[in-house]
Amino acid sequence: MFLSEAVAAGIATAMREDGTVFLFGEDVDRSVLGPTKGLVEEFGQERVRNTPISEQAVVGAMIGAAATGLRPVLDLMFGGFLYVAMDQVVNQLAHIGYMSGGRVRLPVVLMAGIGPSGQAGAQHSESPHAALMQAAGVKVVVPSTPADAKGLMIAAIRDPDPVAYLMDVSLAGSRGPVDLADAAVPLGRAAVRREGVHVTVAAMASAVPASLMAAEGLSASGIEVEVIDLRSLVPLDLDTVCNSIRKTRHLVIAETGRRTCGLGAEVAARVLECAWETLEAPPVRVAWPDVPVPFSPSLEFACIVTEGDVAEAVTRALGGRKPSAA
Amino acid sequence: MLELYRLMARIREFEEACRRIQRTRTGPGPDGSVSSAGHMPGFVHLYLGEEAIAVGVCAVLRPDDLVASTHRGHGHLIAKGGDVEPMMAELYGRAAGYSKGKGGSMHIFVPEIGMLGTNGIVAAGIPHAVGAALSCKLLGLGRVAVAFFGDGACNQGVFFESMNLAALWALPVIFVLENNLYSEWTESQRLTAGNSLAGRALPFGIPAVVVDGNDVLAVRDAAWEAVARARCGQGPTLIEARTYYYGGHFEGEEFFAGHYRSEADVASWRVRDPIVRFGRTLVDTGETSDSGLELIRREEAERVARAVDSAVAADPPAISELTTDVFADTEPGTHPTVTPVTATS
Ligand SMILES: Cc1ncc(C[n+]2csc(CCOP(=O)(O)OP(=O)(O)O)c2C)c(N)n1
Ligand SMILES: [Mg+2]
Numbered sequence: 001m002f003l004s005e006a007v008a009a010g011i012a013t014a015m016r017e018d019g020t021v022f023l024f025g026e027d028v029d030r031s032v033l034g035p036t037k038g039l040v041e042e043f044g045q046e047r048v049r050n051t052p053i054s055e056q057a058v059v060g061a062m063i064g065a066a067a068t069g070l071r072p073v074l075d076l077m078f079g080g081f082l083y084v085a086m087d088q089v090v091n092q093l094a095h096i097g098y099m100s101g102g103r104v105r106l107p108v109v110l111m112a113g114i115g116p117s118g119q120a121g122a123q124h125s126e127s128p129h130a131a132l133m134q135a136a137g138v139k140v141v142v143p144s145t146p147a148d149a150k151g152l153m154i155a156a157i158r159d160p161d162p163v164a165y166l167m168d169v170s171l172a173g174s175r176g177p178v179d180l181a182d183a184a185v186p187l188g189r190a191a192v193r194r195e196g197v198h199v200t201v202a203a204m205a206s207a208v209p210a211s212l213m214a215a216e217g218l219s220a221s222g223i224e225v226e227v228i229d230l231r232s233l234v235p236l237d238l239d240t241v242c243n244s245i246r247k248t249r250h251l252v253i254a255e256t257g258r259r260t261c262g263l264g265a266e267v268a269a270r271v272l273e274c275a276w277e278t279l280e281a282p283p284v285r286v287a288w289p290d291v292p293v294p295f296s297p298s299l300e301f302a303c304i305v306t307e308g309d310v311a312e313a314v315t316r317a318l319g320g321r322k323p324s325a326a
Numbered sequence: 327m328l329e330l331y332r333l334m335a336r337i338r339e340f341e342e343a344c345r346r347i348q349r350t351r352t353g354p355g356p357d358g359s360v361s362s363a364g365h366m367p368g369f370v371h372l373y374l375g376e377e378a379i380a381v382g383v384c385a386v387l388r389p390d391d392l393v394a395s396t397h398r399g400h401g402h403l404i405a406k407g408g409d410v411e412p413m414m415a416e417l418y419g420r421a422a423g424y425s426k427g428k429g430g431s432m433h434i435f436v437p438e439i440g441m442l443g444t445n446g447i448v449a450a451g452i453p454h455a456v457g458a459a460l461s462c463k464l465l466g467l468g469r470v471a472v473a474f475f476g477d478g479a480c481n482q483g484v485f486f487e488s489m490n491l492a493a494l495w496a497l498p499v500i501f502v503l504e505n506n507l508y509s510e511w512t513e514s515q516r517l518t519a520g521n522s523l524a525g526r527a528l529p530f531g532i533p534a535v536v537v538d539g540n541d542v543l544a545v546r547d548a549a550w551e552a553v554a555r556a557r558c559g560q561g562p563t564l565i566e567a568r569t570y571y572y573g574g575h576f577e578g579e580e581f582f583a584g585h586y587r588s589e590a591d592v593a594s595w596r597v598r599d600p601i602v603r604f605g606r607t608l609v610d611t612g613e614t615s616d617s618g619l620e621l622i623r624r625e626e627a628e629r630v631a632r633a634v635d636s637a638v639a640a641d642p643p644a645i646s647e648l649t650t651d652v653f654a655d656t657e658p659g660t661h662p663t664v665t666p667v668t669a670t671s
Contacts, residue, residue: 027510032582052481052517053448053509084447084482118353119368119419121430123446289649295430296419297358297367298642 004034004172006146007111007165010153011036011073013182015043018071021157023048024058025075025111033113034172036075055081059088059110063096066106071157079114079166080126093162094137108162109153114142115206115256116304117169122292125300127257129204132164133234133266139163139187140233144208146176148231151185159187168205168256190237192244196224199250199314202241202267204230207254207286207305214310225314233263241267242275250317251283254310259287284317286310327613330385330542332622334377334601337401339623339630340410341372341573344400344417347634348577360418363638367419370431372573373401375540378600379504379567380405382545383472386553390666392440392458392471394451397432398504398571399444402474407439414633420640427643428651437664442471449475449482452501456488459499459556467668470498470556478509480523489562493530498556500549501527501564504539506571511579511586527564539567540600543607570595 001009008031015021029040029050040048051058055076062072076082082089089110096104116125132140139161143149149167156163193208194215203211208229215225226244230236245251251271253264264285271283286309294300344366352364360367373380376398384393384405395402403413408424416423417431424434432446442458445451455473462469479485480503492499503524509517520526524534533555537548545567552563572592575583605619656662 027512027583030511030583030586032510032579050512050517053478054481054483056483080447084450119430121368121432121446123432291649291652292428294428294643294648295368295416295425295433296427296643297354297360298419298645299428299648301358302645302648 001146001175001178002034002172003143003146003149003174003176004037004167006149006178007035007153007167008037008039009178010150011039011157012042013150013154014157015039015047020069021071021073023073023075024051024062026051026053026077028075031075033077033167033169035111035167055084056088059085060092062108063088063093063106066108067104071107073109073111073157075111077113078124078126079112079128080123082110082112082128083126089138090135094135097137097161105160106162107160109156109165110162111165111167113169113172114166115168115170116293116300119295119297119300121295125293129166129233130257130262133263134261137162138234140166141187142166142168142205142231142233144168144171144205144229144231146174147178148185148191150178151183152187152231154182155184155187158184163187166205170206171209174209187232188235188237189232190240191229191231192226192240193229194225194227196226196248198224198248199252199317200226200228200241200244200248201252201254201310201314202228202230203254204233204263205256207256207310210305210307211254211310213307214314217307218311218314223314223318230263236267236270238270238274241271242278245271245275246278249278249280251279252286252310252313252317253283254286254305254313256305257288258290259285260290262287281317281319284313286313327608328622330381330546331601331604331608331619332626333381333405334542334604335623335626336410336629337373337377337380337404338601339626340400340404340413341374343630343634344370345372345374345573345577351578360638360642363634366417368430369576369578370417371398371576372571373398375572375595375599376504376506376569377401378542378545378604379502379539379569380474382542383500383502383549385546386550387472388469390440390467390668391469392442392455392462394442394455394458394471394473395444396451396474396476396479397444397446397448398476399434400431403434403436403441403444406441408436408441410630410633411636414630414637415640418637418640419642420637421643421647422640426647426651428647438666440666449479449484451475452479452485452488453491455499456492456497459492459497460495462498463495468557469668470500470553472500472502474502474504476509477503477505477507477514477518477523480526481518486526489527489530489532489564492562493532496559496561498559499562500552500556501562503564503566504569505566506569508571508575510575511583524564524566532562532564534564534566536566536568539569540598540603542600542604572596
């Protein structure tokens with residue numbers, strides 16, 4: 001199944017089991033990026049509703065609806081459009097649970113496509129995961145496989161709190177098996193995608209397949225990389241990362257977003273706070289430079305995280321040394 | 327008059343070229359290389375069928391007046407005096423493009439001709455025009471600003487907030503609503519309450535007119551009145567121009583969005599084609615002949631073809647450009663943005 005289809009499959013599972021789940025968004029019936037395709041055919045226009053271009057009002061309406069009995073899922077299409085609603089996302093959605101002393105809980109899922117997907121230009125290539133991680137009150141998940149795309153969606157919709165569900169647009173067409181038994185993938189757990197003993201690469205979204213390819217290449221030269229798919233950024237599964245670096249003693253973080261105050265900065269800082277003595281060398285970040293995503297293909301290619309960038313970072317983390325036999 | 331025809335023809339040829347290229351597009355090579363016409367990167371929202379609006383409005387603007395555009399901005403650029411060569415170079419992601427290849431179709435800014443930017447965020451340009459009008463007023467230069475936006479954009483809160491600000495401060499801004507009936511693949515009437523978009527201006531005390539957006543002279547006349555009001559301090563006007571886009575929301579959309587408009591609908595708008603119609607008027611009034619029109623079309627087609635050739639042959643930006651332009655490199659205290667020079671007469 002394509003990853004985008006797996007997202008829709010997860011929504012369908014949740015909509016079948018719970019009549020209070022409704023889907024909203026601009027053109028969710030046609031779903032040009034794919035993650036809600038086919039749902040209007042099964043659930044009808046009452047439960048799958050096209051919204052006007054009114055991001056701020058619609059996110060706010062999701063809050064009111066969630067506070068009063070619905071479990072709304074809103075597809076914002078591209079991550080850049082989330083910023084249009086940022087007051088509702090941060091000041092309202094994220095903070096109401098806490099500000100109300102826990103009296104109000106808002107089970108809203110905000111979906112957005114993230115990252116460059118082939119010269120869409122800066123405003124259609126944003127990856128707002130780090131801004132959301134900072135919001136305090138929104139969980140953040142980023143699947144990198146179709147199985148997770150489905151399972152994390154089911155978990156996100158069942159969750160009592162706001163969840164930002166981010167789909168890397170460049171992965172929408174990637175294929176893989178999914179769980180037909182409709183099981184949820186619990187939030188807050190990373191997945192070890194490849195075992196290795198020399199360097200840990202903790203990655204998100206399309207940086208996961210890039211890291212796996214880099215790991216295969218490095219394996220030929222005797223470097224065994226452990227690849228962790230962080231997939232849930234809030235809550236962040238630091239235990240899995242720390243367990244891994246106890247073995248490898250080297251850390252690379254690969255993220256599809258800007259470097260400053262990003263996922264890499266956060267993971268590196270937390271690892272240093274709780275397990276610095278396990279590291280033999282400073283953590284290395286792979287991320288976009290601090291620029292809006294450029295349009296020109298050659299610049300965009302230089303900006304995004306590739307297999308080569310991860311391989312180079314692994315080599316840098318090892319200080320250019322060949323690892324001694326583990 | 328012939329100049330209006332020429333500009334509409336230039337937009338039509340530019341957009342038809344984009345369409346042809348996108349239809350046979352193979353996209354950039356695996357390493358991001360762009361070496362043939364078919365390697366146009368990204369996607370484009372075409373202005374085919376809407377040419378009369380940009381041309382009619384810009385016909386009554388001065389070179390130093392300002393325009394804020396949209397995701398469908400090629401027509402606004404050309405009508406405001408943009409050069410098709412750096413435009414096409416930008417669409418190919420070239421260093422010679424208006425944004426050095428960093429922006430693409432939806433992020434083109436040409437301060438020297440008063441183009442405040444095409445924009446990938448729906449309705450985001452509307453307050454930019456209001457702010458430009460504010461500076462026109464505060465600097466006392468007699469300039470006006472125009473916000474182009476679509477019917478879908480009318481459901482963004484910022485549209486209402488912008489109208490309030492403009493009316494409150496009596497700013498010299500013209501809101502030009504290009505009503506092509508669609509918001510992506512959904513008919514706007516399914517998304518929009520009430521039966522008049524132009525009517526949304528009235529509670530703010532902003533005069534509003536509805537014009538046939540496929541009639542360049544009707545658009546021009548409405549814009550002339552609005553601009554006259556704005557220049558003499560009487561504040562904003564809203565013009566709703568009714569039109570239709572032949573190409574749909576973006577080129578190549580069928581693959582993603584399927585079919586959503588009837589052939590009959592598209593055909594019924596083709597009959598009202600703004601360029602054919604205006605051409606007929608020009609011939610009927612003896613302004614030119616069929617062959618005169620034909621010559622203009624050919625000249626503009628050749629101009630666009632040259633722009634494509636030079637864009638394909640041009641160099642991509644150097645990789646060192648990746649991290650430049652985030653911040654200015656001018657001295658503190660100097661205003662870093664070029665603005666169009668106001669002619670003193
Ligand atoms: C804030 C925001 N939301 C959604 C989109 C996606 N989008 C791009 S164009 C468009 C429809 C715009 O309709 P309209 O304003 O009528 O302009 P038209 O395309 O018809 O010219 C949408 C929803 C966007 N670019 N920005
Ligand atoms: Mg429209």
